[in-house]
Amino acid sequence: MAREAQRPFPSINIFIILFFFFFALSPFSPQAVSASVFKRLQLFSTEKAQPTSTSSVLSLSLHPYSSIIKPPNNSYSDLVRSRLASDRARAKLINSKIERALSTFNRPHDIKPDAQVQPEDLETTLTPFGGGYLAQVGVGQPVKEFFLLADTGSEINWLQCLPCDGCSSVSRSIFDPSGSSSYSLLSCASQECASLGENRNCQADPCMFITSYGDRSTVEGEFATETVSFGSSGSVDKVAIGCGHTNQRGGASGILGLGGTPVSFPSQIQATSFSYCLVDRDSGKSSTLEFNSAPPGDSVLVPLIINRRIEVFYYVELTGITINGEQVSIPASAYQIGQDGSGGIIVDSGTTITALPAQVYNSVRDTFVKYAQALTRTSGYDGGLVKFDTCYDLSSNPTDGYPTMSLDFSGGKTLPLRPANYWFRVGDSAKNCLAFTVTTQPVSILGNIQQQGMRVTYDLANKMIGFSPNQC
Incomplete structure (x- = not known):
């Protein structure tokens, strides 16, 4: 469905001049400045669809991973070793992602945003494992519930979708986009698609995303907008989310990306804040992941x-x-x-x-x-x-x-x-x-x-x- 075009940003030329003047005084390299300008100009794209803006508190239930998805381990000792192995792999991948980003800033001539991304070229920070926490998220219209890994180290939201090759068989874990009236594919020219950066794999419409892990397994599929619901606390329309049709990862239904990028979940719902409380990972208790709530007074x-x-x-x-x-x-x-x-x-x-x-x-x-x-x-x-x-x-x-x-x-x-x-x-x-x-x-x-x-x-x-x- 084609979107209604929005009015261009009225002072875009003044913005560009002031932006370059400000960063001329910064200690960062010219390459870093140009990349920063590109990212921020994306925010004023005339194609960007505005999600429903709300300042009300939106809340999701948050559960320890192993309380929802039972680990296959034979003992607690086995579970600990599995958690520790995944934990160190995740830490290494986070550092690899940062090193890659810094290297990219120093070599802007190597960036080819329209080139096809190969899985072996990518490393992201996500490694689902039993030490994480799952948010219960409503997706689509009518609403269906999914458990997504709440991850401050990820910028992309995605869930596994039908038809799916290699998807997890966990109950209620696969989304059927054909059954949702609010599912809308994004074009390659859209702001949301451009914001995917290296995770964009777009040769022709619709926009495609791909994300890869340290063990070279991948998730890939269409990038679309969808309605996301927060239990009884509300819903937000037109949230950019990946619909993964090829998934070599098991366990959770997908990822709720809480990182600080334009395509992350907080940015998509225009949240002024988000907060979580992590209960003991070995307990059966749950807590909440909240958006737009003020910090407690004793913070x-x-x-x-x-x-x-x-x-x-x-x-x-x-x-x-x-x-x-x-x-x-x-x-x-x-x-x-x-x-x-x-x-x-x-x-x-x-x-x-x-x-x-x-x-x-x-x-x-x-x-x-x-x-x-x-x-x-x-x-x-x-x-x-x-x-x-x-x-x-x-x-x-x-x-x-x-x-x-x-x-x-x-x-x-x-x-x-x-x-x-x-x-x-x-x-x-x-x-x-x-x-x-x-x-x-x-x-x-x-x-x-x-x-x-x-x-x-x-x-x-x-x-x-x-x-x-x-x-x-």
């Missing part, structure tokens, strides 16, 4: 830093970790984004274990051990790609002896952690290990163990991230 608010070289991720500046009142300092260079866009630490909903540079990790570990002498220390744990060297036997269920711990952010903000935010249970027994590991990657990741049990608010309008304990 610890820290600056949300946008890396202009790669917009999908949400960065913060970690300055220290305090244990029993003793601060382990973190060098400023460790968690600040460099002039070339490298480095820094991101907050991620899908990564489990927080990774620290070796020097920082060693100081955190040694300080923790010093203040945990009342607990029973045991041998380390080898999880394959992840090895823990600081573990304790908590089978006696001690009520005290736990060190206090907090994360320190720029601006003098401090986030207290509960013991549950720094322990990771590694087997069927009561063996728990310190939930941090060493990374040699240039970008660090604040994992979801440190986020469990608190409402994490991404205040997009004010560029802040809020952490509010006990708000699930």
Whole structure:
């Protein structure tokens, strides 16, 4: 169905002049400037269809992955090893995506936006696994419910669709676009299609998307708009979403991309904020993923830093970790984004274990051990790609002896952690290990163990991230 053309942006020439003048003073390269201009001019495309705008709070139920999709593992130990393997693969892929983006900025002459994208050329950050969280989303008219992986490291929304080659057989997991009156294919010339970037595979209408993973498996299909429903809290029309007809990934019905790009879910529904509360991943409980809700009054608010070289991720500046009142300092260079866009630490909903540079990790570990002498220390744990060297036997269920711990952010903000935010249970027994590991990657990741049990608010309008304990 053809869209009604909107009036052109009235001051586009003035906008271009001012934009180039502003960035002429920036430390970024001319190539980065031109790429940034292109991205932002896309926002004023006369073809862009405006989704229903709303400032009301929209809410989805949010569930631990393994409470909805039962893992095939024979024991909890097997599940842990699977989670850890996927966790490190995800962390590596996030760094690969960032490195690729930075390389692209330095080589703009190599960019061929209309060239066909090959699966072997792509790497994205998504690796579905049992440590993530699933949002229950209504799609289409009439509405049908699907469980999509809520992922701050992904910019594309997609779900598996009929007809489908290799789709998961999980109950209610495959969408039939022919049964929805609100399903509308997008053209290759559309703003939404252009915003796909490397994930665009468009030789002729309709627009096609393709996304690939570290194991070279892919999801590909049509890019379309559809009505998305939020239980009883409302619905939004014309949300851009991929309809995957080839899917080599199992488990979840698809992805709810919460990253910071024009084609992500928050952007598509024009949300001023989104927030989630992650319950214990081993529980059968659920919480909510909310859009347009204000941060709770007791939130610890820290600056949300946008890396202009790669917009999908949400960065913060970690300055220290305090244990029993003793601060382990973190060098400023460790968690600040460099002039070339490298480095820094991101907050991620899908990564489990927080990774620290070796020097920082060693100081955190040694300080923790010093203040945990009342607990029973045991041998380390080898999880394959992840090895823990600081573990304790908590089978006696001690009520005290736990060190206090907090994360320190720029601006003098401090986030207290509960013991549950720094322990990771590694087997069927009561063996728990310190939930941090060493990374040699240039970008660090604040994992979801440190986020469990608190409402994490991404205040997009004010560029802040809020952490509010006990708000699930």
